[in-house]
Amino acid sequence: MLTMVILLAFGVSAASAQKSSAAASNNQKWNYTELIKVPEKAGAKRNPFENDSDSVLAGGKLFQRHCAECHGMKAEGGKRAPSLLSEEVQQATPGALFWS
Helix, strand or coil: HHHHHHHHHEEEEEHCCCCCCCHHHHHHHCCCCCCCCCHHHHHHHCCCCCCCCCHHHHHHHHHHCCCCHHHHCCCCCCCCCCCCCCCCHHHHHHHHHHHC
């Protein structure tokens, strides 16, 4: 459930963010093939918090606390984790992100 809150919050903010050139170059070194290997049943899983506006704020706080260190403050990625602004991640279903 915690992961789904983070994903929802991040998905809302990342969808409106533009990729930086640093994010684009970070995408080059990460392998996103796991997102296409997701079993159909897992990929179809819905985000139980998708209509909960409070979860966006909560997820943002959780991202800053637990994810930003590796994914970057603006989710642009880095040496330790991929950009969450990549086309592959942005097009993935909530179920695929949760499964990965």
